[in-house]
Amino acid sequence: MKEQVENEMRLEFLSKSSNEAFARLTVAAFASQLDPTIEELADIKTAVSEAVTNCIIHGYENRIGIVKIYAKLKEKEIIIEISDNGKGIENIEIAKEPLYTTKPNLERSGMGFTIMESFMDSVNIESIVGLGTKITMSKKIKSHEKKESEEDTYTILNT
């Protein structure tokens, strides 16, 4: 099967918390090319915000490093990679558990991964201790011109 890439973007910025809004708004502006609903766009913004915040406060622990975002639009899907070269996650399974946080004193809720997982279709975490973490998330944007899902299936089957 031939994969048709429709668009790509890359973004690099310093791990400053003031860049959290910049990052989510930039990805949202890019994602808007897929004509998402307001709710889908809000989901993407929230997931990006969570991942970028993790890079800043957990990956780099407020030291200055580079956060990288790569996003790709493929048909009606957005794939977003968010990575840092920070300290990495020792145990991914534990980190993903709702309410688990290594920084309760900072009033962190431990809900970041849970939110990413419920707002996006897929979330994949790769991490090496001492080298960094990469989060890959994807979300299909539902076509809202035509409501009939049967029609979509028909089109997919015939292409």
Add this chain to the structure above:
Amino acid sequence: MESKFYEKDKLLVFKISEEIDDHSVQKIRRRADYEIERYMPKRVIFDFNSVTFMDSAGIGFLIGRYKFANMLGVTLEIANLTQSVKKIFEMSGVLKLISVTSLQESTAS
């Protein structure tokens, strides 16, 4: 964020109008705690009507203020949750702890 203290009811209302994330929440937290200590209200309400964005920093913020208010014997409530704010709070279970109130009734007098 704007705040208003209703002397008669000892009610302190915070109207949050910022996007709530890990960055902005630090300033909101400092201001809220300062004013709660200053006015020593009986009730505190956080109004989310103008919050256009909130991530999990909002959950940590709310639980933190709940603990702080509890310690001082202050009742804490929230009002006017937008769809996206509600979605995040519901996911965390924080709504089992903190009640949602109607701001119109509370501040009518």
